[in-house]
Amino acid sequence: MKIAQIVCSYPPYKGGIGNVAKQYTKTLEERGHKVTIFTPFFNNKKTKDDVREIKSFLQFGNAAVLYRLLNSLNNFDIVYLHYPFFGTDLILYLDKIINKNKYKLLVHYHMDTSSLPGIKKFLAVPSNLIKKCLFNKSTKISCASLDYIENSDIKKYYKNNKNKFFVVPFSVDTELFKPDQEKKEKELINITFVGGMDKAHYFKGVDNLIEVFSEINDKKIKLNLVGYGELQASYKKQVKNLGIEKKVNFYGKLELDKLVQIYQKSDIFVLPSINSHEAFGIVQIEAMSCGVPVISSDLPGVRSVYEDGVQGFNIKTGDKKDLKEKLNKLITDYSLRKKMSDSARMLAKNKYDKKIIDSKFSDFIEKI
Incomplete structure (x- = not known):
């Protein structure tokens, strides 16, 4: 045809x-x-x-x-x-x-x-x-x-x-987006966001994520922000004003193999979108396919990608306190992260392959 x-x-x-x-x-x-x-x-x-x-x-x-x-x-x-x-x-x-x-x-x-x-x-x-x-x-x-x-x-x-x-x-291509088999428990926890940073993607909630990240009193965490666009400058300014420049990495635009590597080294993936312009979040299934538990907003379409409490956590939309609570829960509990990681990979293979x-x-x- x-x-x-x-x-x-x-x-x-x-x-x-x-x-x-x-x-x-x-x-x-x-x-x-x-x-x-x-x-x-x-x-x-x-x-x-x-x-x-x-x-x-x-x-x-x-x-x-x-x-x-x-x-x-x-x-x-x-x-x-x-x-x-x-x-x-x-x-x-x-x-x-x-x-x-x-x-x-x-x-x-x-x-x-x-x-x-x-x-x-x-x-x-x-x-x-x-x-x-x-x-x-x-x-x-x-x-x-x-x-x-x-x-x-x-x-x-x-x-x-x-x-x-x-x-x-x-x-998602589960043969490309796959976990790092050599990944083990480590001291440094990588929290990752992937998404557009142009004005068309204003709804991603990146500023909320940065603010919440700055309030977590843990020296052994890193925030990885992957994406590009005109809003990136304001996010960098926010990071500088909060004094967390050494704990935040801006990766900009990445080739596919590099993106997969970022997912693989991640311990938690966050999609904190603020309204219904986020309808699914393909990045969620990419992260899960790499065995990364997900925290995302309780938005129609987004929340149904995985089961709350099994492959990750839903958070109240725009609720920074709830985001902080869920982040802390995963940061401090390796066994929970590992359990959700295994379940996330299985869901990606069985439902979204x-x-x-x-x-x-x-x-x-x-x-x-």
Whole structure:
């Protein structure tokens, strides 16, 4: 089949939506399908995938009105929109009206848009107005977690259209992301965060993590912050003002092999996101696959990735006291960390392994 993916960003830009689209491209091409990606113009020359960057005079960050897509998708069997994509979702809605039966429209619902700050809230208005109509034009709507959908902005739509939804959890290559077999109990405890540090990822809660880390009176802990973006400067300033520069490492952008090494040396992984723009957290399953227990916010979608108290701990969203308490519990109890580590690795292999999810996803696409 010929499949078009419509997405607001694509690697090497580091963002969850683009990374998911990249993973889907690889999976589908391995099954013999021809995949073309349409995305705004970012001058991306570092990918071997068939990426068509479209210039638009109506573009702001990852939002863009890719009006050239109108009447350009009729040669595809499936058009797969990664939602949200402000501006282009309207174009697809119009194109589906014009070309009613030319292709099947699929939508992957990544996250809500109701809590966006500033101008992004304004940019989301047209999308919110046509969202239900767009979904009605789709054949299927995929998602990574029903827990997220059942508590999302579209929960009423889901309740009335359950047969339209299909759950495809995100996956991890458990043969690549694997524990360091030589890792033993050691004095230094490594606490790690991995995620975007640009303004689009303001919701990651990195400032809360830094503040809580500074309050833990233990000389044998290190905080590893992996990611890059314009917010990194403010995080570095916060670290300096708190006087913890020697205990915090900023790694910036890492190649995949280096990222795996960071996970492998980690003892605790933290994802302290502050609102529903965090809908799953692929980094959680990467960490668990490397045998690292997880502490993450009690957010729909995020909290259901693992079992609270088994592979890690849920914390009250934005609650720094709770985060500190859970961190201290894992820092001071090696046997608990080891138990959760083993359970995390097992869960990653049994539920999120790439081979399992790829097969499920491919079957879903091919039965459309």
